[in-house]
Amino acid sequence: MKLGLDIEYKHIYAVLTHNGGIVESVDGSIYSSERDSEEQIMEKVFALIEEDFRPEIEGIGISLPTKLDKKKGVVYDLEKIPHWKNIGIKNIIEEEFHKPTY
Numbered sequence: 273m274k275l276g277l278d279i280e281y282k283h284i285y286a287v288l289t290h291n292g293g294i295v296e297s298v299d300g301s302i303y304s305s306e307r308d309s310e311e312q313i314m315e316k317v318f319a320l321i322e323e324d325f326r327p328e329i330e331g332i333g334i335s336l337p338t339k340l341d342k343k344k345g346v347v348y349d350l351e352k353i354p355h356w357k358n359i360g361i362k363n364i365i366e367e368e369f370h371k372p373t374y
Contacts, residue, residue: 273328275321275371278335284317288324298323310356318368331372332365345373 278285282302288295300320302313312340321332338356340350343363365373 273326274324274333275324275329277317277321277337279317280337284320286320286324288326288329296324299362310359314364317365321365321369325369331373331374332369333358333374334365335362336361 273288273290276287276289278287279302283299284302285297285299287297298320300316302316336347340346341348345360347356347359347361362373365371
């Protein structure tokens with residue numbers, strides 16, 4: 273099983289897949305107020321991952337509309353999420369869920 277995240281300007285989508293098919297999908301809004309802090313947005317990402325998280329997940333993939341360093345997993349600038357500049361999202365998610373993240 274694999275878990276994919278698509279983090280867009282206003283929404284976060286998570287899809288759990290197995291053998292190429294979708295098992296489950298959930299989505300949520302990034303903002304609960306006009307502009308949430310970096311920590312509040314990360315909490316929402318974690319909550320969405322936890323909704324679909326299972327021990328048999330082999331890895332987590334993330335799609336972001338921004339410039340990033342794929343090897344380091346660092347987000348440089350998300351235009352619509354101003355608090356996420358130079359965020360090491362790969363390491364943050366790997367430390368939290370103990371799964372390889374791409």
